[in-house]
Amino acid sequence: xxxxxxxxxxxxxxxxxxxxxxxxxxxxxxxFGVSKETIRRDLKSLxxxxxxxxxxxxxxxxxxxxxxxxxxxxxxxxxxxxxxRKAASLVRDxxxxxxxxxxxxxxxxxxxxxxxxxxxxTNSLPIALTLCRTQVVKTIMLGGEIHANDEASFGVDxxxxxxxxxxxxxxxxxxxxxxxxxxxxxxRLAAEQRHLMLKAGRKAYVVADHTKFERRTPVTIAxxxxxxGLIIDRLPDELASARAAQQRWPILLA
Amino acid sequence: xxxxxxxxxxxxxxxxxxxxxxxxxxxxxxxFGVSKETIRRDLKSLxxxxxxxxxxxxxxxxxxxxxxxxxxxxxxxxxxxxxxRKAASLVRDxxxxxxxxxxxxxxxxxxxxxxxxxxxxTNSLPIALTLCRTQVVKTIMLGGEIHANDEASFGVDxxxxxxxxxxxxxxxxxxxxxxxxxxxxxxRLAAEQRHLMLKAGRKAYVVADHTKFERRTPVTIAxxxxxxGLIIDRLPDELASARAAQQRWPILLA
DNA sequence: ATATAAAACCACAAAATGCCACATCATGCC
DNA sequence: GGCATGATGTGGCATTTTGTGGTTTTATAT
Numbered sequence: 363x364x365x366x367x368x369x370x371x372x373x374x375x376x377x378x379x380x381x382x383x384x385x386x387x388x389x390x391x392x393x394f395g396v397s398k399e400t401i402r403r404d405l406k407s408l409x410x411x412x413x414x415x416x417x418x419x420x421x422x423x424x425x426x427x428x429x430x431x432x433x434x435x436x437x438x439x440x441x442x443x444x445x446x447r448k449a450a451s452l453v454r455d456x457x458x459x460x461x462x463x464x465x466x467x468x469x470x471x472x473x474x475x476x477x478x479x480x481x482x483x484t485n486s487l488p489i490a491l492t493l494c495r496t497q498v499v500k501t502i503m504l505g506g507e508i509h510a511n512d513e514a515s516f517g518v519d520x521x522x523x524x525x526x527x528x529x530x531x532x533x534x535x536x537x538x539x540x541x542x543x544x545x546x547x548x549x550r551l552a553a554e555q556r557h558l559m560l561k562a563g564r565k566a567y568v569v570a571d572h573t574k575f576e577r578r579t580p581v582t583i584a585x586x587x588x589x590x591g592l593i594i595d596r597l598p599d600e601l602a603s604a605r606a607a608q609q610r611w612p613i614l615l616a
Numbered sequence: 617x618x619x620x621x622x623x624x625x626x627x628x629x630x631x632x633x634x635x636x637x638x639x640x641x642x643x644x645x646x647x648f649g650v651s652k653e654t655i656r657r658d659l660k661s662l663x664x665x666x667x668x669x670x671x672x673x674x675x676x677x678x679x680x681x682x683x684x685x686x687x688x689x690x691x692x693x694x695x696x697x698x699x700x701r702k703a704a705s706l707v708r709d710x711x712x713x714x715x716x717x718x719x720x721x722x723x724x725x726x727x728x729x730x731x732x733x734x735x736x737x738t739n740s741l742p743i744a745l746t747l748c749r750t751q752v753v754k755t756i757m758l759g760g761e762i763h764a765n766d767e768a769s770f771g772v773d774x775x776x777x778x779x780x781x782x783x784x785x786x787x788x789x790x791x792x793x794x795x796x797x798x799x800x801x802x803x804r805l806a807a808e809q810r811h812l813m814l815k816a817g818r819k820a821y822v823v824a825d826h827t828k829f830e831r832r833t834p835v836t837i838a839x840x841x842x843x844x845g846l847i848i849d850r851l852p853d854e855l856a857s858a859r860a861a862q863q864r865w866p867i868l869l870a
Numbered sequence: 871a872t873a874t875a876a877a878a879c880c881a882c883a884a885a886a887t888g889c890c891a892c893a894t895c896a897t898g899c900c
Numbered sequence: 901g902g903c904a905t906g907a908t909g910t911g912g913c914a915t916t917t918t919g920t921g922g923t924t925t926t927a928t929a930t
Binding site: 618619641642652653656672673 | 886
């Protein structure tokens, strides 16, 4: 099998791949002080296991890159709008609501612009901008490092701010849903943050459209007891992930 | 030599296309440090996959990008744009920069979108959104309660986050300029926050257009020794406030 | 319409990468 | 120790990518 040295190398490769999404043969060879050919063989073995995909000059994550926000908005827009309206119907005037970033929750925010005496806490720049322009909804932005793809903040600052707030309702997104019915995410950090968001709500809902049942993302979001339900546009019963979710959580169909 | 991955280039192109709706060959070539011909080949291959459509000078998704709302509404837009460019000329690659909210600073942000290896910290939602969409500038949003008129955060959370950061350059706005040459603001809270922002910069600049000399606002922003200058479009010498400012601070004319 | 500058296209050269075969070295095992 | 095994390095050669110079096309102003 692999010698200890080689094993370390593979780990480091996977690790930096996780961090930046791509690695180059030249950089790795230099970093580990080995020849490029060796790195190429490493990457090839990882590719054979399906853990990375090779590109000219290096490798990238085998998982498809997270689609950008504007792309996600276009995808299944009617379904997401319905989810947004359904979620908005749970919100009553005077409540304090936490809204996660994402294309689905953006529809929720738009459904809330006519409300009054509302306080909304969010980590999403577009949601904060939309709501503060109403001049009526009191808006609180969870600051911190901005993740460009989501146009939202993730990180230690965000987590720290989150700890200060407890809300009536929390609406949180997810990257995908596993065969066990667990919610999953693209990165460890995002999963942790979403977990904290769920905990911050006296009642917490996960919003997801049906395409999430078919999407696998690597990190599991730890479940929380305060989860009041899953709001979804429809439930494809031929999928294991959908059946599992149905058993584990209350389902609210939009 | 190590070549940067072509794969990353394609990703960045798609992402900035998603963000802004269009890209130009020249900009991309400069940003990645490759020849225009290479960019043309990249765009062509993406066009072959039907993922972008080519136009003379670049590529597009067909979606027209709407110019930022608050920018068009701004009074004295040409003057503020000039101030933004002047301020941007003080920023060098690799710096960490703090940018206050305001229409003038929004022009500064837009002048920075072509830069690389920049970290920008801001309390303004539109500035954070604009910069994070470049996919290149690292953006940190100072969270907290959003003040609707400014579309920016002010308050205890913002002040608390601000304490964590020290930056190379700080660009801060002001509500007005007093006859003594002091900078003034509308509220006690805003004045305190701007004071802290000025202190957070190793070098700090106040940006203001000439209309500020004629405007009185109630609270004085406490002066700071690290103030490196006042960046302004022109200096009306018939006003007491202008003469006083000229005596007290270094003036940078845009 | 014509002039002009910028951009696109094309073909070829240069550089970097990938692949293969073989030599070398370390390690494990008998 | 001697041998087998697997990892690593080296050099040759094919492939891919990139840059360059020249020509053609396009956009825009006069």
